Amino acid sequence: MTEHYPVLILLVPLFGALIATLLGRERQLACWLTALISLGVSSIFAIGNICVLLASGEGELRYRMGGWNENSGYEVGIELRIDMLAALVVAVVVSVGLINTIFAKTRVAGEMREKVAFFYALNQLLIVGLCGIIMTNDAFNLYVLIEITSLTSYALIAMGNRRAALSSFNYIIMGTIGASFYLLGVGYLYIKTGSLNIDDIHTVLQSGKLWGDASITIAFIMIMIGLWIKMALFPLHGWLPNAYSYAPGVVGSFMAPLMTKVMVYVMLRVMLWLFGGAYIYTSGLVWGELVVWMSIIAIVAGSFLALARTDIKKMLTYLIVAEVGYMVGGAWLADGAGLVGSMYHILSDAAMTFCLFLAASIVILRTGDHRLTAFNGLFARMPLTMIGFTIGGLSMIGLPPTCGFFSKWYLISGGIAAGHWSYVAALLFSSLVNAVIFFRIFERAYFGNIKGVVDEQLPDDGDGAPPLTLERVPLSMLIPLFLAGISVLLVGFYNQTLVSWLMDVIPPL
Amino acid sequence: MEFLAAGFIEDNIVPKFNYWIYVILMMIGLYAMITKNNLIKKLIGMAVFQTAIILFYVSIGVKAESGIPILGHGQHHEIVDEGRPSSEVIAKEKFANPLPHVLMLTAIVVGVSTLGLALAISQRIYISFDTLEEDEILDQLRPGGHD
Numbered sequence: 001m002t003e004h005y006p007v008l009i010l011l012v013p014l015f016g017a018l019i020a021t022l023l024g025r026e027r028q029l030a031c032w033l034t035a036l037i038s039l040g041v042s043s044i045f046a047i048g049n050i051c052v053l054l055a056s057g058e059g060e061l062r063y064r065m066g067g068w069n070e071n072s073g074y075e076v077g078i079e080l081r082i083d084m085l086a087a088l089v090v091a092v093v094v095s096v097g098l099i100n101t102i103f104a105k106t107r108v109a110g111e112m113r114e115k116v117a118f119f120y121a122l123n124q125l126l127i128v129g130l131c132g133i134i135m136t137n138d139a140f141n142l143y144v145l146i147e148i149t150s151l152t153s154y155a156l157i158a159m160g161n162r163r164a165a166l167s168s169f170n171y172i173i174m175g176t177i178g179a180s181f182y183l184l185g186v187g188y189l190y191i192k193t194g195s196l197n198i199d200d201i202h203t204v205l206q207s208g209k210l211w212g213d214a215s216i217t218i219a220f221i222m223i224m225i226g227l228w229i230k231m232a233l234f235p236l237h238g239w240l241p242n243a244y245s246y247a248p249g250v251v252g253s254f255m256a257p258l259m260t261k262v263m264v265y266v267m268l269r270v271m272l273w274l275f276g277g278a279y280i281y282t283s284g285l286v287w288g289e290l291v292v293w294m295s296i297i298a299i300v301a302g303s304f305l306a307l308a309r310t311d312i313k314k315m316l317t318y319l320i321v322a323e324v325g326y327m328v329g330g331a332w333l334a335d336g337a338g339l340v341g342s343m344y345h346i347l348s349d350a351a352m353t354f355c356l357f358l359a360a361s362i363v364i365l366r367t368g369d370h371r372l373t374a375f376n377g378l379f380a381r382m383p384l385t386m387i388g389f390t391i392g393g394l395s396m397i398g399l400p401p402t403c404g405f406f407s408k409w410y411l412i413s414g415g416i417a418a419g420h421w422s423y424v425a426a427l428l429f430s431s432l433v434n435a436v437i438f439f440r441i442f443e444r445a446y447f448g449n450i451k452g453v454v455d456e457q458l459p460d461d462g463d464g465a466p467p468l469t470l471e472r473v474p475l476s477m478l479i480p481l482f483l484a485g486i487s488v489l490l491v492g493f494y495n496q497t498l499v500s501w502l503m504d505v506i507p508p509l
Numbered sequence: 510m511e512f513l514a515a516g517f518i519e520d521n522i523v524p525k526f527n528y529w530i531y532v533i534l535m536m537i538g539l540y541a542m543i544t545k546n547n548l549i550k551k552l553i554g555m556a557v558f559q560t561a562i563i564l565f566y567v568s569i570g571v572k573a574e575s576g577i578p579i580l581g582h583g584q585h586h587e588i589v590d591e592g593r594p595s596s597e598v599i600a601k602e603k604f605a606n607p608l609p610h611v612l613m614l615t616a617i618v619v620g621v622s623t624l625g626l627a628l629a630i631s632q633r634i635y636i637s638f639d640t641l642e643e644d645e646i647l648d649q650l651r652p653g654g655h656d
Contacts, residue, residue, distance in 0.1 A: 140612055147619045151626060158630045162637035165630050166646060172627045173542050176555055180562055183616065187562075190609070191569050 002052050006063045006080045009045045009090060009131050013038045013097075013124040020121040028116045032105055035120040039098040039127060046091040046131075053087050059504060061087075062137075079197065081137035085343055085505045088498070089265050090131050092350050093258055095487075097127040100254035103358060103480040107365070111248040112159055119159065119250075126152040126255070130262050139186045139274070140196045142266065143179060146230065149262075150175045153255055157247040167242035174239040178229030185222030188215045198274050206276055220279075223270055231263035233328055234298030237321045244320075245313035249361040252313065257354040260320055261346045264327045268343065271331060272507055281334040291332040296426040298325030303433035310371050312360045315437065316353070319396060322430055323349050329423050330411045336506060338414025341407055343502045348395070348403030348491050355392035355484035359385055362477055375441050376448030385473060386445055388481040393438035395488050398431045403491035410499065527568040534561035548631045548641045552624060559620040563613045570609035578607040 016038025020031045053061060063080040082090070101123065112119045129149030136142050154175070158168035190196060192215045193204040210216050225236075232240040244256045271280050281288055302322025309315040327349070330342030362385045367374040379386050395404035408427060415424040491498065522529060534557055541554025631641060638646045 140615075144615055144619060147623070151619075151622060154626055154630070158633065162634065163650065165633045165637065166650075169548060169627065169630050169634060172623065172630070173551055173555065176559070176623055177539070177542065180558060183562055184565065187566055187569065187609075196608075 002048065003061075003063065005045045005049045005052060006061060006082055006135055007065070009042050009049070009094065010128050010135075012042045012045070013128045017121040017124040017128070020117055020124065023117055025114050025117050028109060031117045031120040032101070032108075035101045035124055036098070038124060039094060039101055042127070042131075043091065043094040043098050046087070046094045049082060049087045050084075050091060053082070053084055059083060078141050079137040080135045081198075082135055083505050084501045085265070085268075086134050088347060088501070089134050089262065092347055093130045093134065093262065094127060096254055096257055096350060096354055097123065099354075099480045099483050100250065100358075103253065103361075103477055104250040105476045106474050107250050107361075107477070111250060115159060119156070122152045122156050123254075126156065126258075130258055133262055134265060137198050138196055139189065139198055139201065140183075143183050143186060146182065146266075147179050149259070150179065150230075153259060156251045156255065157243050159251065160246050160248045163242070164246040164248070167239070167246045171239040171243045174229055174236075178226045178236075180226070181222045181229070182226030185219040185224075185226065188219035188222065191215060192219075198269075202274055202276055205274075205279060208278070211279055220275060224267070227263055227267045227270065228328075231260045231267065231324055231328075232321055233294065233324055234301050234321060235294075237298075237302075237324075240321065241314055241317040244317045245311065249365065253354065253357040253361050256317065256320060256357050257350045260324050261327075261350045264324065264331075264342070264346055267328070268331055268339075272339075277334075277507060280332075288332050288334055292329050292420055292423055295325040295329030295332065296422055298322065299329070299426040299430045303430045307433055307437055310373075312364060312370055312372060312374065313357075315372070316356055316360060319434070319437075320353060323353070326407075326411055326427065326430075329426075330414055333414050333418040333420055333423065335414045335418040336503070337410055337417050339506055340499055340502050341410030341412075341414050343505070344403075344410055344495065344499055345407035347498065348407045348488070351484065351487045351491050352392050352395040352402070352404055355388060355481065355488050356396070358477075358481045358484055359389035359392060362473055362481065363389070366473065372441060372444065373448075375444045378445045382473065384478055385481065388485045390442065391485040391488050393434075393441065395492075397434045397438055401492045402488055403495065404488075406492055406495040406499075527564060531561045531565040531568065534558075534564065546643050548634065548643065552627050552631065555627070556620070556624055559616070559623075563616060563620075566609040566613045566616070570606040572602060572605060575603055575605045578604040 016034050019038075020034045023030050023034065049061070053059075060081060060083040063082075065078045065080065101120075104119070104123075108116055108119055126149060129145050129152060132145040133142060133149060136145060154168050154172050157171065158165045186196070189201055192210055192213060193201045195201055195204070204210070205216070229236045240260070244252045247255065271277070299322050302318050302320075302325055306315050306318035306322065309318060323345070327342045327345050330338040330345065333339075363374050363378065363382070364370050366382065366385075367378075391402060395402035398404045398408040400406075408431065412424050412427055415421070415427065538554045538556075538558025538561060542551050542558060543554075545551050545554060634646065635641055638649055640646060640649075
C-alpha cells in the first residue's frame with residue numbers, strides 16, 4: 001500500500017473533482033464535503049509520503065505509472081519521483097488546499113453564485129495539477145501539468161467580476177508564452193539527448209560533452225524564461241498583481257501562496273536535477289551573476305511597488321513579487337546555504353502568504369473596504385483576525401520566532417558565504433520596507449479612528465451577498481486563519497529539522 | 510555581406526527550411542500577441558504561436574527517406590539488434606520518430622483547450638465591456654471613465 005501513496009495523492013482529488021461536477025449546483029453542501037474529504041485523504045497520503053521517506057532512509061521514492069517496463073533497461077513511460085523537498089512541498093500544497101476549502105464554505109455561495117460545484121471541482125483539479133508538477137520526473141509531462149494547472153487557474157480567476165475576466169485574459173496570454181517557451185526548450189533538449197526522462201537527460205548532460213552546444217544553451221534559456229514568466233520574476237511579473245487581487249477572495253487566498261512557489265520549485269528541479277549544478281554554476285557561464293542581479297532588482301522593485309499601494313491585496317501581491325526575488329536569488333548564489341534557504345523559503349513563504357491572504361480576505365469582507373483604511377481601529381473590533389494578520393506580517397518582516405526570520409537567516413548566510421553583498425543588502429532593505437508597510441498597518445489598527453466604518457451601513461461588497469456585521473466572523477473562517485498562523489510559527493520552530501532534511505536533498509554541487 | 514555569398518541559401522536556408530518557417534511563424538504570433546489591440550487578434554496570434562511550436566516538434570521527428578512508423582505485416586514488434594536474423598530486425602532509419610508526433614497530439618489538445626477558454630473569457634469581457642478593443646476597455650476602467 002505504502003508504495004502507491006504518490007499516485008493516490010493525485011487520484012483522490014482527481015475523482016473528487018469529477019464527483020463535485022456531477023453533483024451539480026443544487027447540492028452545495030455535498031460538493032463542499034467531497035472537496036473536503038478528497039483533499040483530507042490526499043493530505044493524509046502526503047504526510048504518509050514524508051513518513052515513508054523518513055523510514056526508508058533512501059532519500060527518494062520512485063513510482064512507475066502503470067508499471068511500465070521496469071526491467072526493460074530503457075526508459076519508457078512516466079515516472080514519479082519524490083525526494084524530501086518534493087514530499088514537503090506536496091504536503092504544503094495539499095494542506096493549503098484543504099484549509100482553504102474549509103475557509104471557502106461560507107463565502108463561496110456569495111462569490112460564485114451558481115458556479116459553486118465548478119469552483120470545488122476546479123479547486124481540486126488545481127491541487128492535482130500542482131502535486132503532479134512537483135512529483136513528475138518527465139520533462140514533457142511537466143509541461144502538460146503546468147498547462148493543466150494554468151488552465152484551471154485562468155478559469156478560477158475569471159469567476160470574479162469583469163476586471164477579473166480581463167486580468168485572466170492577460171494571464172492567459174502571458175502564461176501561454178511562458179509554457180510554450182518551456183515546451184520549446186524541452187524540444188531542443190530532446191533533439192540533443194533523445195530522452196524526456198529528467199534523470200536520463202541529466203545523465204547525458206553530466207558528462208559535459210554537450211555543455212558548449214548551442215542547442216543546450218538555447219534550451220536552457222528558453223526553459224528559464226518560460227519558468228520566470230510563470231513565477232512572475234520582476235520584469236515578467238505584469239500578469240500577477242491584477243490576476244490575484246481581482247480574483248474572487250477564496251480563489252486568490254490559495255492561488256497566491258501556491259502557484260509562484262511551485263514554479264520556484266520547478267526552477268530548482270530544472271537547475272539541480274535536470275541540468276545539474278555543475279552545468280549551472282561551474283561551466284563558465286556568466287548567468288549566475290546575472291540572475292542574482294535580476295533577483296536583487298526584483299526584490300527592491302517589488303518592495304517599492306508594494307510600499308506605493310493603498311489597496312490591501314495589490315500590496316500583498318507586490319510583496320509576492322519581492323519574495324520570488326528572494327528565492328530566485330538564493331537558488332543562483334551557488335552556495336549550499338543559499339539553496340537550503342531558497343527551499344525552506346518555499347515552505348515558509350507559502351505559509352505566511354496564505355496567512356496574510358486569509359486575514360486580508362476576512363478584513364475586506366467585513367469592512368467592505370479594500371484599501372488600507374479598512375484596518376482603522378481593527379485591533380479593538382476584530383482582535384482574532386488581527387492576531388492572524390500580525391503573525392503573517394511579522395513573518396514577512398522577518399522577526400523571530402516566525403518562519404520568515406529563519407528563511408531570511410539562511411538566505412543571508414548563503415549570500416555572505418557566496419560573497420554576494422549586494423544580495424544581502426537587498427534582503428535587509430526589503431525587510432526594512434516590509435517593516436514600514438506592516439507597522440503602518442498595525443498603527444492604523446491600534447490608533448486609527450473607526451469613523452469611516454459604521455456597523456449599520458456596511459457597504460455591499462458588490463456580489464449580492466448580504467452585508468455581514470463586523471463582530472461575527474464565522475468559525476469556518478477563523479479556524480483556517482488560526483491553522484495558517486500556527487503553521488507559520490511551527491515552520492519557524494522546526495526550522496532545524498526541516499533544514500537538516502533539505503540539506504540531504506541537495507545533490508553535490 | 511555574408512548573406513549575398515554564393516551558396517549561403519543552399520547551405521543554410523534550404524536544408525533547414527521548416528525550422529526557418531517555424532521561427533518566422535513564432536515571431537509573427539508573438540508580435541500579434543504583444544502588440545495587437547483587439548483581443549481576438551491576440552488570440553489568433555496565440556494560435557499561430559502554438560502552431561509554430563507544433564511544426565518544430567513535427568520537424569524533429571522526420572528523417573530523410575523515412576516513412577510513417579507503422580509496422581507492416583509480419584514485422585517483429587520489438588527493435589532488436591543482435592542475435593536475430595536480419596529479416597526480423599527493423600531498420601530504425603526507415604521510420605520517422607513517432608514520439609515527437611505523439612507529444613504534439615497532447616500539445617494540440619492543450620492548445621485547443623487554452624484557446625477555447627480564452628474565447629469564453631473574451632466573450633465575458635465583451636458582455637461586460639461591450640467592446641473587445643483593449644484601449645477602449647482600459648478607458649472604461651480608468652477612474653474618470655464612464656464606469
